[in-house]
Amino acid sequence: MSLFKLDNVIQNYAWGSKDSINQLFGIVNPNQEPQAEIWMGAHPNGCSKVGDTGESLSHMIDENKIDVLGGYTAARFGELPFLFKVLAAETPLSIQVHPNKRKSELGFERENALGIPLNASNRNYKDPNHKPELVYALTFYKAMNGFRPINDIIALFEEADIPSLAIELNVLKVNADSDSLKSFFSSIMSLEGDRKASALNELYAAHARPAKTVMGREALQYSIEFKQHYPGDIGLFAPLMLNTVELAPGEAMFLFAETPHAYVQGTGLEIMANSDNVLRAGLTPKYIDVPELIDNTIFEPIKPEDIRLKPVLKEGKMSYPIPVDDFGFDILSATDESKSQYLRSAEILFCVEGEATVTSEGRTVSLKPGESVFVSSNSSVYQYQGNGILARAFN
Template sequence: MSLFKLDNVIQNYAWGSIDSIQTLFGIANPNNQPQAEIWMGAHPNGCSKLSESGELLSHLIDDNKTEVLGEYTAARFGELPFLFKVLAAQTPLSIQVHPNKQNSELGFERENAQGIALNASNRNYKDPNHKPELVYALTFYKAMNGFRPIDDIIALFEENQIPSLASALSTLKTHADSNALKAFFTTIMSLEGEGKNRALEELYAAFEKPAKTAMGREAMQYSMDFKKHYPGDIGLFAPFMLNTVELAPGEAMFLFAETPHAYVQGTGLEIMANSDNVLRAGLTPKHIDVKELIDNTIFEPINPEDIRLQPVLKEGKKSYPIPVDDFGFDILSATQESKAQYMRSAEILFCVDGEVTITAGDKSIILTAGESVFISNHLGKYHYKGNGTVARAYN
């Protein structure tokens, strides 16, 4: 038997929504807690279980990796290489950068040698893996993703007039390249004490003035909203440096390693490499290691028009182009006509809406919104039909 319905862990982080997961999927929230994430996968901090037996998914995989994961995945990764989530943000998450694979391996080894505990507050590297991510919006989904074009950064800081940053801004204007952007970002991230307080007071004064451009108005609104949750935080400058984006339901974007980003508000599906490495850059009371952050950030702007992924459409399936081999992501539209899906790895299917029957081998499972299944690779294929939408995670 190789088709399993999953019982998944719900993570109750403080930034989570109290009602979004319940509203979308009918999942009870009897204690009225913030339901931030549903984890689907074999991560030790929130491993899914097989509904029928209660066995951990990680145990199923470890007992026969080649059969369950497939020969390539078992040899290449040695584990389920992705973590699949529903993420429901009511308040902003921290601004983050995820290190690349090589730096993650070196940093993990270095901090182990220094004797820094894995759960220490000043630990940067929790594992030796990178953490590219894709997010697919289920509701309108606000976020920040990558540096704005340098001309836009200059225009926004000129519009808001922060005298404390005038010299740094002048240097950025003179050179307007990645090195100048790095210097400008470093200046802001390194502000401390009186200098930091003065710059923020100048920003708050700018809040009182009417916006002069649509871009400036949107950036200002993000910053003002951040102040409600993180007053005095250096991350309040982030919307003037990073692209602000609001995905509509059904839109998706990719978040590269070494690229600053933040999820601000909304509910979506998120799939990522199986890692927990985070270097923070604001909107957080947690540890910020500015040097490590700068060393792991690429200072190349992203054109706002390039943020949304364009899916490849084929016979009721949307496939999203992903530049890493840790995971793949599709959206399947089920109809009453049974469709076959061939497999190249183990898969997790999550029912976004409606009702869909998944058949693999001699077993069928009916999924309704919010439910998921795990399918072992050795089956080779499965069929799906019904009236609904299924998100497909694989690698």
């Protein structure tokens, strides 16, 4: 079967929204649980099923890798190389860094050799893969992505006035380069005991004062909101160091490996390489390995104007430039006129709004918002039409 609707897993993480997925897609939430993510793919922690038969997608792929994935992807990855999600955050997720491919391989091998169980709380590397990500906003979507320009970091800490960090800030001011940013970030991540308490109390005092700049007002407001959920957490300093961004519906951004980021609030589509490797940097009660975090972080600022991706519009399709080959992402506009899309590998189409039909080899699947369809590589081509918006995840 080359084309079929997916039966997907909903993950009920504590930070999820109880109503966003229901409001956007009409998916019921009878127990009023936080519906954090819909997973579309073959990940072992939440594998989609073939809607008609109930067979797991991973089993179907394993039985027919070349037919389902295509020769290139079967040889290059040996699995569906991406996980596609709806992510609905009501409260902030932890600040994270994902290691690059080589360090993931080395770290996974090292922790295996040390005998650290995969489910251990102090396990950093769950697999040997990297985890680049793209997020596409369905609602207004607040996040942090990458270090601010160093002069902006200096200005924000001066505005916040944190005497406990005066020495570290002066060093950064004298040498406003990536090495000094690394030292500054490391110092904050390593704060402990009375010194950490003093620095946070000084930050809380800044929360209470009127902001002096637009940038300061926004950064401190993020920090104030974080304090409601994670009082005493070192991540409350993060908005002074990381770019804050609010994507409007239809905007997208890419999150590079080795770049600190956090999803704060909103609902969007997320596509990522198939990996669970996470190094945390705050806003979490979970394990934080500061030396490993520092070793896997690139201390190069990102200009705020470079965060949003600039899609290429061509023949009713918006294509987003992605610098990895694990996945691609397009937004397709389904109209009354049937359009054709050729495949290189397996694809997942998710209906964002409206209605659409997807047809291949004489088989047609109808989609409404919140539904998705899997298209095997051996289909070669499919047609779509209707009156709606489809998100296309492919390799």
